[in-house]
Amino acid sequence: KAGVTQTPRYLIKTRGQQVTLSCSPISGHRSVSWYQQTPGQGLQFLFEYFSETQRNKGNFPGRFSGRQFSNSRSEMNVSTLELGDSALYLCASSRGGEETQYFGPGTRLLVL
């Protein structure tokens, strides 16, 4: 079975721009969660989507949003980028959310 894939793997943007990251879950998995990883704050939960609906949300500003498509693929969007948004963004998938979460390799975003 193919693992969780994320595209792109690396991204450089400038302040004020917006960015969209993509995550393809393991086949059959309907839950996709997003996390931000930074040296200062560690791994922090952004949000979770299940069957195209946001089911849980972390404590991030409204600039961070996401969506999920009918094939369970998910996208995360960050608008009006700030320097502090530079991070590794991980997505994780599971069958229904309660089971083991499998992580993707991450997208490393650098905001200049």
Added chain:
Amino acid sequence: AQRVTQPEKLLSVFKGAPVELKCNYSYSGSPELFWYVQYSRQRLQLLLRHISRESIKGFTADLNKGETSFHLKKPFAQEEDSAMYYCALKAGTASKLTFGTGTRLQVTL
């Protein structure tokens, strides 16, 4: 709100020595606890979860609700155990994982 604490940023042990990576949590309900591991240049992967009570790669972890701890142990460290280890908590039925800051385990000869 839940919280996970891993007090050691770095733990350095000799090959063959016992290993104990500490994890303490705070949560008012019944949590589900996990250990995730990230080897160099690899993705984050599940090592073990407390409900399965199994041993993976020689590692074990017991949930101690009285001490709110979920320490990871291995009797004899191997070089290939060198990695970043994260303790994580899942509260209730929500899928959200709350992670600790991680401990880097360095096994030297």
